[in-house]
Amino acid sequence: MRESIVDGPGIRFVIFCQGCPHRCPGCHNAETHDFSGGYDCDIDKILAAVDANPLLQGVTFSGGEPACQPAPFYALAKEIKRRGLNVWMYTGYTLEELSRLARSGPESPCRLAEDRKALRKLLNTIDVLVDGKYIEAQRDLTLRYRGSTNQRVIDMNRTRETGTLTLTEY
Template sequence: MDKNIRLSGIAYESLVNGPGIRRVFFSQGCLHNCKECFNPDTHDFNGGELRDMDELILDVKENPMIKGITFSGGDPFEQADKFSYMAKEFKKFGLNIWSYTGYTFEYILSHIEEREGWKELINNIDALVDGRFEIDKKEDGLRFRGSSNQRIINVPESLKEGKVILVEI
């Protein structure tokens, strides 16, 4: 497996992309083109820069302040094979993993066998913020999401129960 991932950027210590101090990896590449997206520079699949995943993982391991990891974008599900590799490694350190995606949880499950890495990624994250950003549903004060249609899903519980279980915030 190629150990390089295309990222648009990294937030080294974030408090706004999930609970606790988190390292946030911004995926490069997105097909959703949400109106008034706050990260349009992440849409081009050839933008950003290639980074060595093992180096990124080691850097997190060496920072005891980091309590969780967030995959944002772009859309991490467009590089699910790469993000699933990283998620599995971060899980070994006991870190909480969140991912954002413009796809809905239901869409991911219905296409899980067709898309490389989707099964591994969904099975190695703790919370999924799903759905496209919708400007007409933007509300002040929403925690960890851009618009009210987006859900913060407890992935392990939802997979176990066979229905969407939301994270209690």
């Protein structure tokens, strides 16, 4: 957990989770790939840290792969939204892949099939989704809030409202 100005607009509190099935070459957070690493962090401790910083504009879920832990991230997102903050989430999955996993959930290294309902709730709660695997050959340092050109910054509120995938202006 830490504050950041590069993981979404404004000052953000970033929560990095442990475990990622994608293992993208060149990932800036490769130490989070191992599912058996990391440590447990109590939601109350996270919320206390969020509450302690009145300058925060939002909270960002990063990884590892947050979609591999949808239930705790959904619980956290609900509390963050209750505080009037926005929620961004980075994922190596595309929105289309997450939508399929939330509906039918084929077995995956992060057992998304066991937690489809929580994944649907998480996707219905977050404000912005930065989706797609990091592809080192498509790296572009001029991009805001993403590392490679294949990744999209999706306005989830507008996407849910219109039923059409809507990219943000970032």
